[in-house]
Amino acid sequence: MLEVKGLVAGYAGSEVLHGIDLEVNEGEGVIVLGPNGHGKSTLLRAVTGLLSPRAGQVLLDGKDITRWRPDAIAAAGLVHIPQGDLLFPEMTVTENLLMGAYHGPTWSERSARLGRVYELFPWLKERGGQLARTLSGGERRMLALGRGLMSKAKLLLIDEPSLGLAPLTTQQIYASIHKVKESGLSLLIADENANHVAGLADRVYLLETGSLVRQGPADELLRDKALLESYLG
Amino acid sequence: MSTQFVQAVWGGILFGSVYGLMALGLTLVWGAVRLLNLAHGAIFVVGSYVAFFVVSKLNLPILVALPIGVLAAAAFAYLMHLIFIRPVIGKPGFDNSTLIATVGISIAVSAAAILIFNPEYKVIPPIISGNFTLSDVQITKQGLLVIGTSLALFALVYLFLTYTRRGMAIRAVSQQQEAASLMAIPVVRTYGMVIAISGALAGLAGVLLSPFFFLNPNSGFNPMIQALIVTIFGGLGSVRGALVAGFVLGIFESFVEVYYGVAWAQPGVFLLIILMLIVRPNGLFGIGEVRRL
Amino acid sequence: MAGDSFTRREVTRRSVLVGGAGAIGGLVVGGLAGSALAPKSAGTGAGSRGSIKVVGIFPIGGVIASDGKEMQNGVQMAVDEINARGGLIGYHLDYVVIDDKDSSTDQITTAFNRAVSVEKADVIFSGYHLASGPEFDIVANAGTLYYNVNTQIAWVNRYKGNPSKYWGIFQCDPTESWYGQGFAYWVDGALNAGLLNSKVKTYSIISGKSAYGTVIATGFQTQIKQLGWTELSNDGVSEGSVPAWGPVLSRVKQAKPTVLFTSDFSPADDAAMAKEWAASPTKTLVYQQYGPSVPEYLTLAGPAANGIVWATVLGLLPDKIGNDFRARYKAKFGAEPGWANAGGCYDEVNVWAAGVAMSGDPKNYKAVAKATESVIWRGTTGSISFVDHTGVQFPAQTADASVGQPHIIVQIQDGVQKVVSPTPFTSGTFVLPSWMR
């Protein structure tokens, strides 16, 4: 479904990604594992158009979306839940969620989706009228996830789902992601902790200093503790 | 009630509505696009001249000219967005470039207006004429219309921003542009929409106010400066702030004029603003850098 | 970081030189090209004896552009008429216009330097400049001729201080000091004659905050105080930015003076004020400055203008000469002339032409100036003759209408401008405004 070919990207003055090849198939859960600062976020940003790649191609269902604007990419079904959540701070929880469903659906469909997200995160319903900026870290993450789920995503890209969260919250978050995966959505998750993603992953890529150094089925790679140890420290 | 008091109150409410009407468009654009639109006065002038043209050259009634003027102002603002704003969206230096570009547009518009319509003052007929007096104070019906329109527009804009999908999208874009684009909200098109709405508001203000102030190529300048003051006083990007600040400053100014003389009004307003900025550096409802709209 | 900043310095050291060279290059090229491509006189051609270089300097592109255009039209018309008659004693007039924009000191300096050293003017004509002053020394040093309608007492003082230096400069109208003064005399007289339906000598001032507005308001204030009147209120407004007159006028209405003197000269402000006043007036005579003389004032103010009084020391008279001029002006430019600058500038060209004709040689500037001193020219603004190289005001300065320019007081009656003073230039009589009866 998603195909990335020879992607090169970076920021003013420095190249971060040096030619990434990656693919995600329908219904698959793909994990990009790598230590901090090796280009996981940059990869997701380049794929969803927040950063324009210097070379390479991003294909969605065979269509070249490399130079598309982020909103067009999102409308096409690649929905990115970024690091740091990026909520709309002066909007209520409900409004944040509704914004997730900006593209496409009618109001009735939106409320149906809202119902589904509330099922997944019942807690969000109670806080519906609260401003997003008043939420705690874990609550923010859940809201960000929920907002992503409001969209008509084909593939959800999640950047470091557990970054900066307490262990208990982390567990909750991954449990919810599991449910999402079970509903049949494709996932591309960037993470630095192999343990968290064990049950989610079908395939794993290992990213080191801007290059993918290994890839393979999750069962195989994630069991190789020595390998993981050497990459992730 | 004394004549002076009635005059001060009436003048204050009228000034306040006028300031608010101009400030609403300015604050909307700042809030959503982060654009200090110094061409707001020029757009005001474009709307007024188009309405003037429709009334005096095409001999159509003012009620026809009003929507045409408003649409022309919106179209002009959108055109400005396409040519001068859109190319720099998201680029570094956006603030500088657009600030200067809007200054350039505003002097170009007034030069064009001189070339087309010559520098003489023009007059646009009021939508409703006539007036009555209330304890010796002249209350014009057009003035009441301006007050009503201004309040209604504030309510409309508020409802639009709070309850509609596009309105919420405008707030989303203004608060977290990156997240908005990840939610498939078309950021650039939303900017264009806000600028066009703001242009329509400026055009409407132009057509409504020209019967009072008359129309010349620079007649948008003073209302814009007043609006800028109001916007800053109320807190840039705050719709509620623009409304409250418009009335606070309008009434303050009116009372100073009536009881202390016009000469003190302007220094008084500046003094008030400096004091306010010391106490609340982000304006009355100013919400700093992140909290907008 | 350190290395970085060193290359930075290295680079910009060169930039210094290129910058300087580039800028001076641009300037010189621009300047040369400018002088080469400057507006050339419309009809270049020589009369039987040659041509005279006539330069007009007006604020055409700035804040007082609409006045500037009237000045330019007035001079243009006079020059065209002279050329159409076959030139001036055999010379063709070669006319060039220079714009001094806002006519601030530096713009005046540049424009006049250009007139004397690039255009090599035989004579320079102007209306007024907001910052008149710097041009006199430029003209005096160049030893050329300069005619204007600056309306400034400062000129008289300057001339008196050094008449041998400023021999070639003529202010072809009375000074602004007569403005407030003349109206103060008139209103005092009207009150004493019982024309104002009041015996109380009180006044209020709403002055424009611009230079012009301030000067005129102060002039009136000084004079009317000397006549024993009492000031009830005094306010200053910024011209062109009065949002609503209600609060401003409410102070005047509270004070109920016999006369309200306004020096806000913006026609739009004046019209808006007249409208606000007409809605709920008190028994006060309203004087406005300049605004009502602009043709569009009557359109803007409508019936609210009736009863308003205004005045000018440089007035296009409503008599045969003035009305003929109005008709020709309208035919030529497609618009009514205002009451002051078009006529004043038209007249000054003819005054100079009379001087040339008397002296016989347009290039002998001293002789032309000498002759001008004794010219008496009955123009569109009255009789122009010179005392201290300045026009003479009638009736206060001279009682002889044949050597003075009348300071006309005008009242709007039924949408028509009527000159109500001084006789014999009147076209109507003062009528107590409806709200004062």
Added chain:
Amino acid sequence: MSAQAAGAVGVSRPQLDQAAAPWRRPSIWAIGGGLAAGIVLPLLLVRIDIGTYLITLLILFFVQAVVAQSWNLIMGYGGIYSFAQVALFAVGGWTSGVLVHSLGWNPFLAILISPLVAVVAALGIGLPTLRLRGVYVVLLTLAFHELARVFAVTGPRFISGGGYGLVTVQTFQFGDAIGDQRTIYLYYLAGLIFAIATFVIWRVIHSPLGVAMTALRDSETYAVSRGINQFRVRLVLFAISAFFTGLAGGYSTHYNGGISTTIFDFPRIIDLLAMIVIGGWGTFGGPILGAGIVIGLNQYLVALGDYQTLILGLALAGIAVFAPQGLWPLIRRLYENYLAPEPLAPAVEVSPAAPRDTTEEL
């Protein structure tokens, strides 16, 4: 820390390598050549027909270039949107005007006081203003401009001259020199002011203070976190800028023989802004180039009347959006391609192209 904080504004920085300092390394020939050309130019110009007028244009250029450079120093480099520039020019102009006009001072002495008073005024504006952010600075400086205008028009007579400003101030006298000779002397005086201002501004831009202000402009968060005192940097810049603006104002008054209240009219601000934008916002040579272009074009386009303003407005908007660095980079490129003896390091005069806040990017 105390040793590091010894810099003018408490910037942490390495010691300057004096040997590498630019003022030791400029080509004496190049600068000397420029100065010599500047000195000889008027002597040649007076020999041609319209030469005297060209000299007066050059004087105008010197004055305007000083004001534009000073403004660019705070707006282009410092990122302070001050619109008080014309007002500060007026403060300088009025100061020496009043000293000469009312107290009978010698103009040459009086213009030395102008910059000082302008600096005091700048500090007065700066203290309440410079702690605020962008648009608030625009408003408050415009307010100062407006109040200065009102005061100049309606103030006491020795200041307002009855409303028109001081229009009869004594001009510079150079012995008995008159005519062309006097114009040449005036030229040298203006040229001297221009040269000093240019040199000082160049030094400031490339000093630690300059580095600090560029850092503040390009990434305020980062600069502040590195211990740069934003307020002090801005205040110092503002004062330097006001100094030369005031000096130019003083010169202008005694060159023109007066200063009028129309100086406050909006088109004057636009003209100066155009110089900076057209030449190159936040570049060293930009405002100088811009002053030359705007003054030159003003002469050239004089026949166009209102079309001139139309073109100016559109040019301003177009350049701001499509060539935010103005024409300066173009000149640089030409120089590099055809004239530079050796390849130059890449341009560092970034200005608008610098990220607003680099921390956001990473």
